[in-house]
Amino acid sequence: MIEISNLIKQYGDIHAVNGISFTVEDGEVLGFLGPNGAGKSTTMNILTGFIPYTSGEIRVNGHEIMEEPEAVKKMIGYLPEIPPLYMDMTVKEYLKFAAELKKIAKKDIPGQVAMAMDMLKITDHSHRLIRNLSKGYKQRVGFAQALLGNPEVLVLDEPTVGLDPNQILEIRKIIKKLGQKHTIILSTHIMQEVSAVCDRVVIINKGRIVAIDTPDNLSRHLSGTGSLSITVSGPEKSIIACIRAVEGVRSVRVGADRGENGKVYEVVSDGELDVRKSVSLALGKAGYPVTEMKATDKTLEQIFHELTTGGNK
């Protein structure tokens, strides 16, 4: 279990991380979301003991990172944003070196290296110089490094950035598989990644947490509004007036033209009220037939955008 409480990192007057607190349960896959410069990498660097915090507390299974750095470092495997690779080594040499650095018992090293290479499917490349590998394979070698010693916690900083779509899917599959046995914190700004692999999401902006929830809950409740997409045929102005008159409707916007079926109207309503029935009744009474109606949950992208730009319109 990872407990982060009131974490602050200051560079001069700038607060890179400003009072972050959250807990990650054992076996959970936590997505760490935020725009560039929000403090994701800084938080991860602090959690893994690379840089110290200004104040706060981080406990991994009860051990505080600044008080017992070696104990905590042993429990964490870290893949930084730029994989920390030595270009002049072969894949196998590098992994062996990393295993020795992690103080894995000598007799376990060959097994651990083989396991990590197998997991990331790089066994065939074990004798190649890292310098000569493609970006995707370099990323895998960095990932394999993080797995050495079977650490309970994996911290992955943007593990799929810069990879091609097939590689992204494959890395996600690996993360999902690892999530069954490890506690994982991964940062990203790709929304599908969050819905694809994460149990819970922390969104941070400007060093502060703006939301913590499951991906589903976030898209359902967070914005406090519901939205509908209705296709109605008839004169635009009177239809808008008719919808507006319904209680609970906040705004109406005209969307695409569907020809015979009419036009699409995007309706935003207050979250608690279900306006579907009253809107269709009102339109029917006025003599404008509804040809299609669907509730549209906000996508994670929209929520992310709203939360991190401060807008809630």
Added chain:
Amino acid sequence: MKAVFKREFRAYFQSPIAYVAIGAFFFVASLLYVIGNLLIGDGDFVNILSNLTFALIVITPILTMRIMSDDRKNGTEVLLVTSPTTTMEVVLGKYLAALCVFLIMVGTSTIFPMITSIYGSPSFAAIFSCYVGFILLGASYLAIGVFASSLTENQIVSALVTLVFIIFMFVIDALVAVIGGWFGTALSWLSLLSRFDPFSLSVLSLTSIFYYITFVAVFLFITMVSMDRRRWKSN
């Protein structure tokens, strides 16, 4: 520590650095030997070895310029720092790797007194004493180089800082003589070369040996502090 040492030592021989340093040193040594011993029929190798200390001005920065700075530049520092290996082990491992390459380099020059011994009987005791001093002096320069390399991620800057530092060591005794007073005395504590003199006079001075070892320890210690402090300050 062993892991870091092994990696660094291998890296020296996977890049041209070790070969260039050893080759350059051997070339200068043989030049001095031919001119200073062979051609004039002199068997005094101690004199040659003392003069070879000048070669260290250039060779030490070459050996140490990338040793710490490369990890910062390539982002591999993260791996070293976030593993359970301590900063002390990292610094010591790297220093010992540089020292080993240095010892191999110095070792190549032992062929010259052996050649001389075919024709005459050089004083091996004097030569041994001078080698001890030479190695301790070089070990101190390497410690300066490792420290300089921890200050920057640029190899050239690292090499230049080391170079300036070592050149300063060469003028320090002259400065001490000119300045005098308490500042002169304080400055003389830094004088590496004056501690070398007893060795070239065939004296295995314990004070000097202790001085050099302390000097290395102090510089390696401030290297660790500098590495840790930098992470405190910036990202």
